[in-house]
Amino acid sequence: MAHGYTGKILLVDLGTGRIEERAVPDAVYEQYLSGIGLAAYYLYRMIPNGADPLGPENVLGLVSGLLTGAGTLFTGRWTAAAKSPLTGTWGDANCGGFFSPAIKRCGYDGIFFSGISEKPVYLYANGKTAELRDAGHLWGKDSVEAEEMLISENSPTLRAAVIGQAGEKLSLISGICTDRGRIAARSGLGAVMGSKRLKAVALDGKKPILVHDSAGIKALSKKCGKAVPPEFPLSGKIVALLGVLMRILPVSMRTDGRLVLSLSRKWGTVSLNEASIAWGDSPLKNWLGSNEDFDPTKSAPFNPDTIKEREKSKYHCYSCPLGCGGISTPAGKYNQTHRPEYETMLSLGGLCMNTDADGIFYLNELLNRAGMDSISAGGTVAFAIECYENGILTKNDTDGLELSWGNADAIKALIEKMIARDGVGDLFADGSKAAAEKITRMKPGINKEIHSHLVHAGGQELPMHDGRNDPGFALHYSVEPTPGRHTLGSLTYYEMWELWKSVGGLPKPPAFYLKKSRFKSPAQKALIAAANSRFINVVNGCGLCLFGSFLGVARIPIFAWLNAATGWEKSPEEYLEIGKRIQTLKQAFNIKQGIDPATLRASDRALGRPPLSSGANRGRSVDIENLTREYWVQFGWDENGRPTDETMKKLGIQF
Numbered sequence: 017m018a019h020g021y022t023g024k025i026l027l028v029d030l031g032t033g034r035i036e037e038r039a040v041p042d043a044v045y046e047q048y049l050s051g052i053g054l055a056a057y058y059l060y061r062m063i064p065n066g067a068d069p070l071g072p073e074n075v076l077g078l079v080s081g082l083l084t085g086a087g088t089l090f091t092g093r094w095t096a097a098a099k100s101p102l103t104g105t106w107g108d109a110n111c112g113g114f115f116s117p118a119i120k121r122c123g124y125d126g127i128f129f130s131g132i133s134e135k136p137v138y139l140y141a142n143g144k145t146a147e148l149r150d151a152g153h154l155w156g157k158d159s160v161e162a163e164e165m166l167i168s169e170n171s172p173t174l175r176a177a178v179i180g181q182a183g184e185k186l187s188l189i190s191g192i193c194t195d196r197g198r199i200a201a202r203s204g205l206g207a208v209m210g211s212k213r214l215k216a217v218a219l220d221g222k223k224p225i226l227v228h229d230s231a232g233i234k235a236l237s238k239k240c241g242k243a244v245p246p247e248f249p250l251s252g253k254i255v256a257l258l259g260v261l262m263r264i265l266p267v268s269m270r271t272d273g274r275l276v277l278s279l280s281r282k283w284g285t286v287s288l289n290e291a292s293i294a295w296g297d298s299p300l301k302n303w304l305g306s307n308e309d310f311d312p313t314k315s316a317p318f319n320p321d322t323i324k325e326r327e328k329s330k331y332h333c334y335s336c337p338l339g340c341g342g343i344s345t346p347a348g349k350y351n352q353t354h355r356p357e358y359e360t361m362l363s364l365g366g367l368c369m370n371t372d373a374d375g376i377f378y379l380n381e382l383l384n385r386a387g388m389d390s391i392s393a394g395g396t397v398a399f400a401i402e403c404y405e406n407g408i409l410t411k412n413d414t415d416g417l418e419l420s421w422g423n424a425d426a427i428k429a430l431i432e433k434m435i436a437r438d439g440v441g442d443l444f445a446d447g448s449k450a451a452a453e454k455i456t457r458m459k460p461g462i463n464k465e466i467h468s469h470l471v472h473a474g475g476q477e478l479p480m481h482d483g484r485n486d487p488g489f490a491l492h493y494s495v496e497p498t499p500g501r502h503t504l505g506s507l508t509y510y511e512m513w514e515l516w517k518s519v520g521g522l523p524k525p526p527a528f529y530l531k532k533s534r535f536k537s538p539a540q541k542a543l544i545a546a547a548n549s550r551f552i553n554v555v556n557g558c559g560l561c562l563f564g565s566f567l568g569v570a571r572i573p574i575f576a577w578l579n580a581a582t583g584w585e586k587s588p589e590e591y592l593e594i595g596k597r598i599q600t601l602k603q604a605f606n607i608k609q610g611i612d613p614a615t616l617r618a619s620d621r622a623l624g625r626p627p628l629s630s631g632a633n634r635g636r637s638v639d640i641e642n643l644t645r646e647y648w649v650q651f652g653w654d655e656n657g658r659p660t661d662e663t664m665k666k667l668g669i670q671f
């Protein structure tokens with residue numbers, strides 16, 4: 017078969033030990049692609065109503081992308097998906113590195129795990145055999161140690177997805193790690209793997225990945241490679257100054273994704289650390305503060321040039337011509353770490369008013385090894401600090417930790433305790449919403465007050481992109497079937513994706529516009545957000561990296577690659593219809609699980625209710641009700657966010 021996909025999945029029942037290959041009909045790929053779409057197709061069918069996310073009925077899927085291994089660029093992302101124990105909704109997370117091609121080289125597009133093993137096990141597969149092996153000796157090891165042991169016991173070419181201590185201890189903010197600490201972090205899927213006593217998935221296949229038109233793909237990839245820009249030529253200080261300029265000016269310029277890639281090529285995602293603080297993209301002080309609370313004297317340690325001083329080498333994921341990653345040193349007791357990402361630096365930095373960037377290198381490695389989501393960890397620590405500062409928690413509750421804003425030693429100690437579920441760490445190990453519920457039980461009478469300090473969407477801590485700066489983020493945080501995610505869309509992403517160049521009927525943003533116009537015309541903003549959601553499902557169905565997608569559809573030939581890989585002749589509009597089908601199926605998954613979509617809305621504080629009185633985002637609030645209603649209309653869902661029978665029928669979702 018030469019379609020880019022393998023046409024097969026592997027089903028593993030950890031309760032019985034039964035392992036079975038299953039053929040996937042071509043029609044499923046035509047309707048859902050692979051990756052996130054394939055996961056949605058199977059998980060919707062396999063996970064029963066009301067399944068306990070940490071019980072045997074939940075199913076964990078690890079899926080590759082349709083374009084992974086096809087000779088395309090930026091297409092090495094894999095996706096983990098299951099019912100989220102953190103939000104109770106559809107849960108997914110994706111990650112780069114080299115695990116995505118490893119799935120396909122074993123002959124599968126995805127591997128799905130159900131049941132619960134009696135003892136710790138790992139799955140080993142190499143394209144000829146697939147078997148469950150004892151993982152007793154790996155249990156208790158961190159993700160890097162466990163991965164290194166699996167490689168040394170098996171083969172240097174083996175690739176593994178592993179949980180650390182956080183997943184083993186069922187932390188609801190734990191993820192799944194590959195490639196020495198890269199992590200599919202969000203939605204708490206490490207706990208799903210831990211609940212199944214599945215320590216690792218170790219893959220060492222050598223099967224070829226065949227495509228319909230390899231010469232066509234090669235030509236498209238060559239042209240795409242030439243569109244990848246060189247490194248940004250100016251210094252990190254200039255980038256920070258640009259952030260100040262963006263705050264001062266009343267107008268905004270349509271974002272060109274090549275600029276973002278040029279910055280990423282030089283510094284990775286930390287390129288915009290300081291600029292984002294200056295212009296109001298990065299929330300501060302648990303979303304209460306502004307750039308005025310974290311001025312350049314505090315943000316200077318986060319400047320990309322300062323971060324780069326600790327870099328030993330660059331890091332490229334599979335098939336990536338850009339290489340936004342870096343291997344850095346020092347990291348406290350560890351001798352190296354993946355360079356902390358923007359999200360990690362600022363959720364553990366400005367969100368907690370912490371200026372100790374060196375300490376964050378250590379925390380980054382600690383969290384990656386434990387397999388704990390740094391966004392949720394940072395959001396949870398910021399919440400804990402606010403509780404302490406407001407007298408809800410005292411030193412009697414915190415094992416003596418003085419959880420004041422910016423106390424780097426206390427932040428470090430709390431995270432170490434969260435990973436170990438030690439003392440006060442156990443209170444916060446499952447994220448901020450679960451902590452609020454536990455504190456409310458401990459201290460009846462503070463219920464209303466404690467919830468005013470919580471910032472989340474549907475139970476998931478919010479990423480470091482402020483919807484009061486770009487309301488597109490606030491909308492996607494609130495309406496996506498997996499809430500609180502920054503990688504699914506925003507107004508800025510729409511500008512970079514330039515979808516109007518390939519897809520009919522979509523608006524082209526002006527080259528310059530008044531910033532306040534971002535907060536107007538909810539119907540048009542919802543049209544844009546719906547286009548984003550449809551497109552990102554195609555991106556995640558292919559395994560395309562978000563940063564690669566920022567090149568824009570005129571330069572990253574995602575639709576042409578798909579046609580060349582599969583032999584289909586679909587138009588961009590037809591691919592976006594597939595994206596709509598995937599989005600609707602994920603929403604239907606939530607409805608089936610009893611979720612009311614309106615409850616996934618981001619917290620008032622993150623929506624500017626009340627608005628900030630100072631700084632870059634002062635006076636701004638997001639009209640989330642109108643935006644949400646219009647977004648649901650775009651998808652053919654009813655006034656409660658439920659996909660209508662007519663919509664389901666039109667999309668062919670009738671199983």
Ligand code: SF4
Pocket residue numbers: 090091092112113331332333334336337338339340341561562563564
């Ligand atoms: S741009 Fe960065 S995250 Fe994306 S594939 Fe390349 S190295 Fe990986």
